[in-house]
Amino acid sequence: MSGHVRDDTRICLNCGERGVPSGAAVCPRCGAPTIWAIDFRNSDERLLREAPALIEERKRAGLEGLVGGLEFLVINTEPEHQRGAVDELLARTGLALADAFEDETARTVVLTVSGSADVLLTSRKGGSPFAAFTDHPKSSRMPATRLETFVFACPDVAAYGRIQRGRGVNFMTEAPILGEGFRFLQTAPSPFTGNSIGLIERSGGGSSYRRAGARDLDWRPDVSKPGYLANVGRLDHAATRVRAEERDAAILEFIALTNYRFDFAIYVKSLNSITSVARLSAEDFAMVFTSGIGPFVDEATSGPTERFIRDYGPRVHHLAWDTVAIDETFAALKRDGQEFLLELVGSPEEGLKQTFTTMSSHTLLVNEYIHRYGGFDGFFTRSNVTRLTEATTKQ
Numbered sequence: 001m002s003g004h005v006r007d008d009t010r011i012c013l014n015c016g017e018r019g020v021p022s023g024a025a026v027c028p029r030c031g032a033p034t035i036w037a038i039d040f041r042n043s044d045e046r047l048l049r050e051a052p053a054l055i056e057e058r059k060r061a062g063l064e065g066l067v068g069g070l071e072f073l074v075i076n077t078e079p080e081h082q083r084g085a086v087d088e089l090l091a092r093t094g095l096a097l098a099d100a101f102e103d104e105t106a107r108t109v110v111l112t113v114s115g116s117a118d119v120l121l122t123s124r125k126g127g128s129p130f131a132a133f134t135d136h137p138k139s140s141r142m143p144a145t146r147l148e149t150f151v152f153a154c155p156d157v158a159a160y161g162r163i164q165r166g167r168g169v170n171f172m173t174e175a176p177i178l179g180e181g182f183r184f185l186q187t188a189p190s191p192f193t194g195n196s197i198g199l200i201e202r203s204g205g206g207s208s209y210r211r212a213g214a215r216d217l218d219w220r221p222d223v224s225k226p227g228y229l230a231n232v233g234r235l236d237h238a239a240t241r242v243r244a245e246e247r248d249a250a251i252l253e254f255i256a257l258t259n260y261r262f263d264f265a266i267y268v269k270s271l272n273s274i275t276s277v278a279r280l281s282a283e284d285f286a287m288v289f290t291s292g293i294g295p296f297v298d299e300a301t302s303g304p305t306e307r308f309i310r311d312y313g314p315r316v317h318h319l320a321w322d323t324v325a326i327d328e329t330f331a332a333l334k335r336d337g338q339e340f341l342l343e344l345v346g347s348p349e350e351g352l353k354q355t356f357t358t359m360s361s362h363t364l365l366v367n368e369y370i371h372r373y374g375g376f377d378g379f380f381t382r383s384n385v386t387r388l389t390e391a392t393t394k395q
Contacts, residue, residue, distance in 0.1 A: 029191075041294045042274055044265055046248045051262040054255050061167065066160050067259045068153035070285040071200050072118035072209075073238070075147045075363055076130070082107060082123040083222070085362035091223045092338060092357070092367055093321055094232040095119060100217035101210055107217060110209055116234030117285060120209060129172065133194035136313040145364050147316040149186060150238070150287070151198030152258060157183045160199050169257070172196070181206030187257065192250035193240050193289075194314050197257045228325075228332040236320040236370055237286040239275075241309050244292035247274065250314075251289055254278055260287060266385045267293060272303030273389045277379055286379065290317065290389075304393040317392075318356065318366035326353050326371040333369075341366070342391040346384045351376030354384050356391055366392075 012020050012027040020027055027033075058064055077085045086109050089095050095111040098118070102108065105126065111119040124144060134143045154160050157176045165171070169187060176183040183201040190196070242250045251262055255278065263286075265276040276289045292306040299307065308317065323329055330344050339358045346353040357367040368388075 040245055042244055042247055042291065047251060047262050047265075047276075050248075050252060051255055054252055055261060058256065058259070061163050063160070063163055064259060066154055066156060066163075067199065067257075068155075069280060070117040070150060070235070071153050072120055072151050073147060073235075074120045074122055074149040074151070074198075075365070076106075076122045076124055076128070077145050077362060078142055079107075079123045079144075081142070081145065081362040082109070082121060083219070085121050085360070086111070086219070087221060087223045088360055088362055089119065089121070090221050090225060091336070092229075092232075092333065094229050096225070097219070097221055099209065100219040101214040102217055103211050103214045105211075108209065109217070109219065113233060119235075130189050130194060130196075133189065133313050133315065136311060138311040139313055139315070139364065142364060145362075146194065147238070147319075147363070147365060148189075149196040149198045151184075151186075151200050154185075154199035154201050157185045157199050157201040161185050164257070167256070176201075177211070179211045180208040182208070190250065190253055192246040192253060192314065193242055195240060195316065197254075226332065226336065228329055231323055231325045231329045232369065233322045233324070235285055236322045237277075237288050238319050239288040239290050239317050239368075240315065241305055241312075241317045242289055242291045242314045243309055244274075244295045244306060246314070247276065247289060247291035250291075251276055251278060254287060254289075263379070266380060266382050268382075268386045268389055269293065271305070271386070271389050272301070273305040275380065275385050275389070279379075304389060304395070308392065308395065312364065316365065318368045320354075320368035320370050323369040323371050326369060330355060330369065341394050342387065345387045346381065348373045350381055350383065351378060352381065352384065354388060356388055359395055366395075 017027050017029040089111055094113040098112045099110040106122045106124045109121045128144055130146060130148050131143055134140060161171060172186045172188055176185045181202060181204050186198040187196050254260060260278040260280050263277045263279040265274050267274050272292045272294060274291050274293055278287045290305050292303060296302045296306040296310050341356040341358055344353045344355045352372045354368060354370045359366050
């Protein structure tokens with residue numbers, strides 16, 4: 001049965017809707033003529049066919065150039081875990097505390113490191129639009145905790161919203177939110193990833209994240225920052241785990257909402273896993289999507305990626321940090337108590353080294369440390385992807 005879904009599960013291969021009734025003429029979610037598969041297995045055929053056409057459509061709609069690089073991301077936590085999450089990121093990365101404030105919606109801590117997207121650690125005061133994505137065996141105990149939103153630079157948020165609404169995109173607010181020197185717009189959470197895409201338009205060269213009425217939080221880090229953390233630099237990529245049957249839809253949706261393109265995928269058949277990479281340019285933050293080749297069937301045959309989604313739901317699995325002097329930094333982190341899923345994998349000859357930490361009890365995220373050696377013109381290697389994926393069986 002490996003690679004098969006249950007006979008009562010029908011999947012729309014246009015949008016990924018699960019449980020399409022066997023007699024349905026069209027998919028109840030997307031309205032496409034019902035195409036379903038019981039023996040479903042991924043390939044790159046659809047992506048290679050549809051991604052270029054989607055980019056051309058994006059250009060015709062006037063979206064090309066409206067979305068730039070990643071400006072910041074938002075990690076929400078349970079209120080009692082927010083301080084622990086802040087201290088943990090300060091103690092394990094090059095991030096430094098830049099601001100801490102609260103308003104009527106949330107408590108927010110801003111963490112920054114030179115040359116990188118910022119990290120906002122929030123604790124929301126009201127209900128969450130992401131709640132539906134946390135009702136899974138290992139994530140339901142922390143229903144407010146997940147990396148929620150990736151926010152990209154945009155020179156004209158109003159124009160972006162107008163164009164995308166015309167293409168059927170839903171947003172959380174009718175109009176952009178105004179803050180101190182910025183306009184902000186955010187999509188509704190994706191049904192495929194549970195992530196939201198945000199757009200921020202800056203004016204006057206400011207870098208504030210505060211809205212009117214925000215009040216200072218008197219927060220000071222509870223940890224000292226060891227010198228070796230200067231080796232841990234910018235956010236290199238983030239990896240979202242998505243269901244096998246929703247992998248194409250998740251990547252195409254991301255391409256439609258940004259100026260990114262599908263770059264390549266690495267298949268690890270022995271672990272039923274695909275690592276797919278979307279890029280803006282070789283120098284920018286990359287978005288990675290990890291899925292099964294085939295959907296979850298059972299504990300023994302489905303592999304660590306699909307088991308993670310069964311346990312936690314579709315969500316961001318890890319954040320990867322560009323790390324120099326990676327051998328020394330890895331050893332120092334271990335001395336300071338950081339636990340890892342595996343030793344460093346890769347070598348200068350292969351072009352890169354990487355490792356995964358264990359999952360944070362405060363954010364449910366894994367940190368990856370990655371170093372690419374000079375002259376390496378790739379992004380990943382198959383051998384490293386295989387060993388990293390295999391290590392996640394320990395989660």
